[in-house]
Amino acid sequence: MSPRHTTRRLQRLAAAAITAAALVAVAPSAEAAHPGAPCTTPQLKDGWYGDNRARLQQLIDRHARCNPYRPTRAKPVAVFDWDNTVVKNDVGDATMFWLLRNSKIRQPARGDWSTTSRFLTPAAAKALAEACAPLARPGTPLPTGTPAGAGCADEVHAVYATAATRTGAAAFTGWDHRTMEPGYAWLAQLMQGWTARDIRRFAAAARTENLAAPVGATQQVGTGRATGWVRYYDQQKDLVNSLRRAGFDVWISSASPQPVVEVWAQGVGIDAGRVIGIRNTTTRAGTYTPHLKGCGSVPDGADTMITYIDGKRCWINQEVFGVRGPAAEKVQPAARRQVFAAGDSDTDISFLRDATGLRLAVNRNKNELMCRAYDNSDGKWIVNPMFIEPKPHRSSPYPCSTTGYVDHDGTPGPVRRDDTTVIPDQTDTVF
Structure with missing residues (x-):
């Protein structure tokens, strides 16, 4: 063998030795590769009532990625309602009040308020038109944050918050009480003319204000006062974080508008792709229309199926588990349902009942x-x-x-x- 060939052979052997040493250095040990290898399951912090922390910890321990059987199965799913479940108070309310204070609600087409909701009563449409029509051209923002627009702000606030006009006339009629709450939907519908990016910007501003305000603070909306603060629940932030670290696929399902919840969910580490809120249809330019996306057998624009009671079940089945068509409205086999669910209201009851492992009810009577x-x-x-x-x-x-x-x-x-x-x-x- 020539000296040149001997040198090349020695170089190849040296390189192979270096590569082998590197692989030994980075490869997991036999113990680490073994299904029974040490693995740390997140431990929940204190602050829960009775034995709730222990029950939740048992759920995490049973389904966590540290359990030897977990690597061969799909991630267990956990679904949380948002308002008054993960946070104290309502982020939809916080956004509505911000929109009114900052004059971001637009005059509807032709000044006809009945175009903002198919469930709005003639009495409510008339009251809103009388209070708001003279203030702005159709499609342009109403000056609800100014003294001149205070009456309009008061009427919108009354219809939204009480489902009645300032004179007490019913504001909505004719909806399915298990799939729709027209007041909740109306907030999303009043976002017409803005883009999702605009609404996220508005929601972020409202979030900053409401987190900075002291507990118990109120704010002026029109001529009245409204709740002016929101707080994340530390225990729920810890639970969401622990579930995620344990390998759960954690989702938020809320009857507040989609971009609003997206902004707030970032505060507990949930990205937009794991948020299901009320979703508007959009124009080709990307601006919101006053119509809503449908689920199951309900087409886009029908405006009769939002993330509310049975509607939450539909949207979770559709977005989380990939069930399409009318089947999404039905209870699915246990393998295609969430293991854990948390909520605070009757609006959450269907998706809570679907949970196969544990259901947390935050008591709001x-x-x-x-x-x-x-x-x-x-x-x-x-x-x-x-x-x-x-x-x-x-x-x-x-x-x-x-x-x-x-x-x-x-x-x-x-x-x-x-x-x-x-x-x-x-x-x-x-x-």
Whole structure:
């Protein structure tokens, strides 16, 4: 062998030795590669009622990526409502009040307020037109943040907050009470003419103000006062973070507008792709229309299916689990449902009931939610007081056996279990 060939052979052997040494240095040890290797499961912080922390920790331990069987299965899904579940107070309200104070709501087409919601009553459309029509041309912002526009701001605020005009006339009629809340939807519909980027900017400004304001603060809206502060719940931030670190696929489902919740969800580490809020249809230019995207059997623009009670089930099935068409409106097999769910209101009841592992009810004294949570017929419910300014003890039982349930047409009735038996009235015990 020539000296040149010997040199090349030695160089190749040296390079191979270096490569092998590097691989040994970076390769996981046999222990680390073994399914039973050490793995740290997140531990929840204190601040929970009773044994709720222990129950939640058991759920995390059972489904965490550290469990040897987890690598061979899909991520377990957890879904949280947002307003008054992850935060104290309502980010939709905070945004509406900011829009009114900063004159960002536009005069509707032809000054006809009935175009802003198919459920708006003639009385409400007339009251809004009388208060707002003289103030701006169609399509341009109304001066609701000025003294001249205070009456318009008051009328919009009344319809939004009380579902009635300032004179007490009903503002909405004819909606399905299990798939739609027209007041919630109306906020998104009043964002017409703006882009999602605009709304995120508005929501970010409102977020900054509401987080900076002291607890209990109010703000002037029109000639009246409205809630002026929001806070993240530390316990829920910790729970969301722990679930994510444990390998859960964590989602937010809210009946506030999509871009608004996107902005707030960043504060707990949830990106826009894991947020499901009320979604507008858009023009070719990307501006919002007063119409909404549909789900299941409901087409875009029908404006009858938002993220509300049964509508939340549909949107979760569609966006999280990929179920399309009318099937999205139905309860799915256990393997295609969330393991954990958290909510605070009757608006959350369907997606909470769908959770297969554990369901957290934040107690705001809501009838159907608390009837089902306290009945706890399958042992998967836990109840926690609100983490900031909890509701006091409700002295009278929840009317589960008579009027705790609201049907599609708004008729009250008894709350029934899956086997159709009636839940008896329940006593408030967690407060």
